[in-house]
Amino acid sequence: MKTTQIVLASRPKGVPTVDNFRFEQLELPDTQAGEVRLKPMYYSVDPYMRGRMNDVKSYAPPYKIDKPIYGMVVANVTESKSDKFKSGDTVVGQLPWQQQITADSGLLKLIDKNVGSPSYYLDVLGMTGLTAYFGLIHICKPKAGETVVVSGAAGAVGLVVGQIAKIHGCRVVGIAGSDEKIKLLVKKYGFDKAINYKIHTDMENRVADACPSGVDIYFDNVGGEISDAVLGNLNVHARIALCGQISLYNCTEIPMGPRLQPILLTKSALMQGFLVSDYKTSFPEGMTQLAKWLKDDKLKGSETIFHGFDQLPAAFIGLFSGENTGKMMVEA
Amino acid sequence: MKTTQIVLASRPKGVPTVDNFRFEQLELPDTQAGEVRLKPMYYSVDPYMRGRMNDVKSYAPPYKIDKPIYGMVVANVTESKSDKFKSGDTVVGQLPWQQQITADSGLLKLIDKNVGSPSYYLDVLGMTGLTAYFGLIHICKPKAGETVVVSGAAGAVGLVVGQIAKIHGCRVVGIAGSDEKIKLLVKKYGFDKAINYKIHTDMENRVADACPSGVDIYFDNVGGEISDAVLGNLNVHARIALCGQISLYNCTEIPMGPRLQPILLTKSALMQGFLVSDYKTSFPEGMTQLAKWLKDDKLKGSETIFHGFDQLPAAFIGLFSGENTGKMMVEA
Numbered sequence: 001m002k003t004t005q006i007v008l009a010s011r012p013k014g015v016p017t018v019d020n021f022r023f024e025q026l027e028l029p030d031t032q033a034g035e036v037r038l039k040p041m042y043y044s045v046d047p048y049m050r051g052r053m054n055d056v057k058s059y060a061p062p063y064k065i066d067k068p069i070y071g072m073v074v075a076n077v078t079e080s081k082s083d084k085f086k087s088g089d090t091v092v093g094q095l096p097w098q099q100q101i102t103a104d105s106g107l108l109k110l111i112d113k114n115v116g117s118p119s120y121y122l123d124v125l126g127m128t129g130l131t132a133y134f135g136l137i138h139i140c141k142p143k144a145g146e147t148v149v150v151s152g153a154a155g156a157v158g159l160v161v162g163q164i165a166k167i168h169g170c171r172v173v174g175i176a177g178s179d180e181k182i183k184l185l186v187k188k189y190g191f192d193k194a195i196n197y198k199i200h201t202d203m204e205n206r207v208a209d210a211c212p213s214g215v216d217i218y219f220d221n222v223g224g225e226i227s228d229a230v231l232g233n234l235n236v237h238a239r240i241a242l243c244g245q246i247s248l249y250n251c252t253e254i255p256m257g258p259r260l261q262p263i264l265l266t267k268s269a270l271m272q273g274f275l276v277s278d279y280k281t282s283f284p285e286g287m288t289q290l291a292k293w294l295k296d297d298k299l300k301g302s303e304t305i306f307h308g309f310d311q312l313p314a315a316f317i318g319l320f321s322g323e324n325t326g327k328m329m330v331e332a
Numbered sequence: 333m334k335t336t337q338i339v340l341a342s343r344p345k346g347v348p349t350v351d352n353f354r355f356e357q358l359e360l361p362d363t364q365a366g367e368v369r370l371k372p373m374y375y376s377v378d379p380y381m382r383g384r385m386n387d388v389k390s391y392a393p394p395y396k397i398d399k400p401i402y403g404m405v406v407a408n409v410t411e412s413k414s415d416k417f418k419s420g421d422t423v424v425g426q427l428p429w430q431q432q433i434t435a436d437s438g439l440l441k442l443i444d445k446n447v448g449s450p451s452y453y454l455d456v457l458g459m460t461g462l463t464a465y466f467g468l469i470h471i472c473k474p475k476a477g478e479t480v481v482v483s484g485a486a487g488a489v490g491l492v493v494g495q496i497a498k499i500h501g502c503r504v505v506g507i508a509g510s511d512e513k514i515k516l517l518v519k520k521y522g523f524d525k526a527i528n529y530k531i532h533t534d535m536e537n538r539v540a541d542a543c544p545s546g547v548d549i550y551f552d553n554v555g556g557e558i559s560d561a562v563l564g565n566l567n568v569h570a571r572i573a574l575c576g577q578i579s580l581y582n583c584t585e586i587p588m589g590p591r592l593q594p595i596l597l598t599k600s601a602l603m604q605g606f607l608v609s610d611y612k613t614s615f616p617e618g619m620t621q622l623a624k625w626l627k628d629d630k631l632k633g634s635e636t637i638f639h640g641f642d643q644l645p646a647a648f649i650g651l652f653s654g655e656n657t658g659k660m661m662v663e664a
Contacts, residue, residue, distance in 0.1 A: 051598075058598050059568075223593050236391075237610075242597045257591045261555050264605035265574045266383075266390050271603045273596035278569075 001028045006097040006312055008063045012053055015250045015320055020053065021069070021313040029102050036108070037079035038091070038101040043309075043330045044072035044122040045316040046156075050249040059275055068096035069312075072126060074111065074118045075101065085110065092121045099309050099332070115291050116301065123327040124160055124290055124301045127276050132160035132219075133286045134279040135241040139272045140217040144169030147211045149230050152221030154181035156302075156327035157243055159189055161219045163299050166190045170217070173210045175203075175226055177322045184325060189300065203229035214238075222247045228258055234267045242273040250320060302326025333360045338429040338644055340395045344385055347582045347652055352385065353401070353645040361434050368440070369411035370423070370433040375641075375662045376404035376454040377648040378488075382581040391607055400428035401644075404458060406443065406450045407433065417442065424453045431641050431664070447623050448633065455659040456492055456622055456633045459608050464492035464551075465618045466611040467573040471604045472549040476501030479543045481562050484553030486513035488634075488659035489575055491521055493551045495631050498522045502549070505542045507535075507558055509654040516657060521632065535561035546570075554579045560590055566599045574605040582652060634658025 002025050009022035031037050049071060052063045063069055073095040077085045082105035085091060091108040095101055111121050123129065135157075142148060148165040152158040153174025162185065165172045174185040174194040185191040193210040200206050207215070207229050214235035220227050223245030231240075248255050264271060279286070293299035304324035306315040308331075315330045334357050341354035363369050381403060384395045395401055405427040409417045414437035417423060423440040427433050443453050455461065467489075474480060480497040484490040485506025494517065497504045506517040506526040517526040525542040532538050539547070539561050546567035552559050555577030563572075580587050596603060611618070625631035636656035638647040640663075647655075647662050 059600075220593065223591065227593065242593050245594050245597055248591065248594055255591045255594075256588055259555065259577075259580065259587045259589045260592055261552065261559065261574050261603075261605070262577050262580055262587075264603060265577055267605060268391075268607055268610050269605050271593075271596060273593070273599060273601050275600055278600050 001100070002026070003028045003098055003100040004309065005068045005099075007066050007068050008053065010065065011055060012250075014252055016050065016053060016317050018313045018317070023310070026098070028100055031079055031081045031102055034082050034105055035102055036077050036082050036085050036091075036105050038073075038075035038095070038103055039078050040073045040075040040095070040099070040101065040332045041090070042074040042119045042122055042305075043097060043312055043332070044126070045312065045319060045328050045330065046071065046127075047244055047246045047249060047319050049316065050320070059277075068098065070094055070096050072122055073101075074121050080105070084108075090118050092126065097312055116294060119303055119305070119329060119331075120294070120301050122329050123156065123303055124294060124299060125287065128156040128327055129160050129290045130279070130283060130286045131243060131276040132157045132164060133290060134276060134282065135243050135274055136161050136164050136217075136219060138279065139241040139270075139274060140219065140239040142168040142170050142217055145171070146216035147171045147173065147213055148217040148219065149173045149175065149207065149211065149215050150219045150221070151175045151226050151230065152244065152246060153185055153191065153194065154322075154325045155221055156324070158219070158221050159302050159326050160299065162189055162191050164293075165217070167293065167298055171211075171213075173207070175222075175230075181325055189302075197226050204232040207233045217241075219243060220245075224248055224255065224257070231260065231263050234263060234269055236267050236269075238267055238269040240269065240271040242271060246320065304328050306330045308332075333432070334358070335360045335430055335432040336641065337400045337431075339398050339400050340385060342397065343387060344582075346584055348382065348385060348645075348649050350645045350649070355642070358430070360432055363411055363413045363434055366414050366437055367434055368409050368414055368417050368423075368437050370405075370407035370427070370435055371410050372405045372407040372427070372431070372433065372664045373422070374406040374451045374454055374637075375429060375644055375664070376458070377644065377651060377660050377662065378403065378459075379576055379578045379581060379651050381648065382652070391609075400430060402426055402428055404454055405433070406453050412437070416440075422450050424458065429644055448626060451635055451637070451661060451663075452626070452633050454661050455488065455635055456626060456631060457619065460488040460659055461492050461622045462611070462615060462618045463575060463608040464489045464496060465622060466608060466614065467575050467606055468493050468496050468549075468551060470611065470614075471573040471602075471606060472551065472571040474500040474502050474549055477503070478548035479503045479505065479545055480549040480551065481505045481507065481539065481543065481547050482551045482553070483507045483558050483562065484576065484578060485517055485523065485526065486654075486657045487553055488656070490551070490553050491634050491658050492631070494521055494523050496625075497549070499625065499630055503543075503545075505539070507554075507562075513654075513657055521634075529558050536564040539565045549573075551575060552577075556580055556587065556589070563592065563595050566595060566601055568599050568601075570599055570601040572601065572603040574603060578652065636660050638662045640664075
């Protein structure tokens with residue numbers, strides 16, 4: 001049986017283009033004992049995948065040339081030779097970009113379809129939600145009344161961070177890249193203020209205006225000059241969670257900027273880089289809490305969905321120009 | 333009764349010079365109830381005092397033009413109108429640079445002369461030792477077998493950090509600015525390796541050579557390019573305590589460098605700025621432990637002493653060219 005996969009055709013220099021991807025036919029291997037056959041419903045595209053396109057050892061291994069791209073996928077089980085799953089189950093796992101997949105059942109997790117749309121398992125109930133949860137709660141330790149700034153606020157993780165910070169009684173200020181997103185943050189997601197960084201040249205003053213009591217917590221998804229502006233407004237004992245640096249992922253040279261250490265020193269501030277996998281042993285705690293907030297309507301999922309397997313490269317590339325609000329994914 | 337004081341004559345631009353200080357006669361006020369008359373034994377000079385010479389609000393208030401410089405001083409009580417101290421006691425406190433001082437007894441702490449030289453209260457048993465202790469233990473949490481790099485290793489705090497890290501069973505690598513200091517670190521203070529940054533242009537490789545298992549902990553006293561070299565060698569889950577940035581204190585423009593966030597992010601690393609005063613409530617714990625290590629001969633004090641009150645400006649300025657090994661101070 002034949003299916004289609006998307007492989008890494010070449011490593012991007014700077015912003016990825018469709019030429020870095022290639023669609024290929026492949027012969028799907030027969031399902032063996034312990035394996036399942038899957039038909040994907042939703043494919044996740046995430047900024048961190050840009051790093052895997054470089055030939056650089058990092059926390060996730062680099063993609064190989066002429067081999068398929070991998071990412072989180074929600075899929076239906078169409079055939080099972082595993083005791084773990086039966087046909088008709090819906091699962092999630094790190095899987096290749098293929099239209100049909102033969103997979104080891106040990107790498108998959110069953111989805112509870114009663115909690116919400118299966119797509120939520122790529123969003124608020126997936127790595128996105130857990131990333132927001134652990135970064136904000138475990139690193140930043142928000143207290144009621146504190147001011148939290150989130151960059152990439154209309155992105156997948158940013159939207160969840162802002163909502164969780166509101167649940168904790170914080171003043172929440174989001175930074176995003178269009179007037180439409182800014183409106184959405186305030187009107188739909190309950191942010192107290194939002195700043196469109198694309199129309200301002202004096203971001204440090206803008207952040208100061210939006211944070212009259214200074215910045216206690218900065219949840220950083222983007223890095224670069226936006227972060228410089230926020231860091232100029234830190235309070236003593238501020239906490240900064242480094243979740244992403246999307247503004248720098250396509251840099252071809254080492255990015256330079258003002259040295260941070262003098263600020264962190266004089267403010268007794270903490271800056272912590274993290275990967276959601278650092279909190280693996282606490283995932284059940286995070287999932288339980290996120291599901292409860294969803295059920296209690298305190299947390300909303302938000303998704304930008306491209307339609308069709310062939311749209312995967314475009315959806316991924318779109319992350320870097322901010323085409324998404326909330327979680328970007330592709331429906332098969 | 334007349335005495336001499338040293339006032340801030342002008343604010344330095346860049347490295348301070350003797351012209352920024354002025355010696356002045358003053359009429360010493362009579363001792364009032366609750367006050368003591370003091371004759372200083374040792375004056376502390378510390379890098380952080382450079383920040384107070386600028387007219388910038390920071391954690392310590394700026395010195396005022398034509399007003400005396402303040403710093404930690406160990407002094408003998410020569411006259412007491414306080415129940416707290418009697419003539420002949422030795423005390424330590426934040427006091428003006430004067431040859432004789434009238435002071436509120438509430439600002440002073442009695443010294444236990446049985447523990448060691450009174451000068452130790454400016455060194456291992458003073459802010460120096462406490463800074464090393466809390467930065468290393470509370471922020472970096474050293475574990476036996478981990479590799480600890482200390483910059484400014486032959487400076488006051490650096491020497492204590494290295495010794496405490498050795499007590500915890502770590503591999504300790506020091507960075508300092510002369511072959512003489514390097515030798516001392518290894519031979520006298522038990523560092524495993526030491527690097528003279530002044531004779532190397534490839535510091536990142538030098539650090540890599542000295543740390544074959546990578547860097548788990550970086551105790552940063554200096555900042556700038558030395559720190560860039562260390563940060564290029566971090567292990568996953570590394571901890572960085574920002575204690576000082578002496579290489580930048582005399583900068584007249586905002587110093588630029590490679591952006592740190594991508595490194596901290598991919599290494600899930602923690603960077604924490606701190607002031608010893610953040611740990612004020614735990615000072616007794618720190619003092620007890622430091623005194624015990626001193627008594628058990630696991631910790632050595634180390635002092636560079638200039639002689640004579642008139643040497644105070646020179647000793648202070650000497651900090652920025654690394655004239656000291658260990659704690660720099662002036663004996664009256």
